[in-house]
Amino acid sequence: MDSYKKIKAISIGAVSELTSLSERQIRYYEERKLVFPERSEGGTRKYSFEDIEKLIHISKKVSKGTLTYDIRQDEKRKNEEKIREYELRMKDKMIQGQLSAAFRRIR
Amino acid sequence: MDSYKKIKAISIGAVSELTSLSERQIRYYEERKLVFPERSEGGTRKYSFEDIEKLIHISKKVSKGTLTYDIRQDEKRKNEEKIREYELRMKDKMIQGQLSAAFRRIR
């Protein structure tokens, strides 16, 4: 499901058209560690549709006056939250595994 | 839903990598009216993920020995089928509309 969203294959020119951001802006947001395109052999940037959505989100924030630094911190918080949730789910699974193992021993 | 599949934004180089077809092959299949990329202002081709799926399908056929001409005829048949189905659905809707209008008059 939405399998195409994450494939990095779109050049900066196309991204510029799709977002109506300038190439300068797009490159700058990368400089500020907000987007992470892949590179071709020759070094040209390749973006995904997910990146494009992110860029639109970023530019909205920026035009509202938010500093790119603060946008970055927000991203960081969100990521850490996701990691925490993930770890909790893993912990749950482990406990369940150990419980069922224990039951098997008791029987 | 799969909203990105039809957006034409991928350059021929990226398509070549994703499909492992040569650029020559990709351009040739266009010459044979099998794919229809858009063009940038400067004239560079832009493909969608849907185009990429189609290209993979085409190359499988070709490597099995099917002529591009026959692949084209197949596509045509499929399209006409779709149009016919569409027209049938529309006809249905019209009949339903007229029926309910008639009923309204009778009441």
Next chain:
DNA sequence: CGTGTAAGGAATTCTGACACG
């Protein structure tokens, strides 16, 4: 800080043609 721009160079893409099996 966020963005525009001119500069020079490198990577990418284009077309039309010739070649081959």
Next chain:
DNA sequence: CGTGTAAGGAATTCTGACACG
């Protein structure tokens, strides 16, 4: 027929820098 390739030119992208408010 389907594909490779060399050729020449044009469009695209890259980086680092200077400018501005």
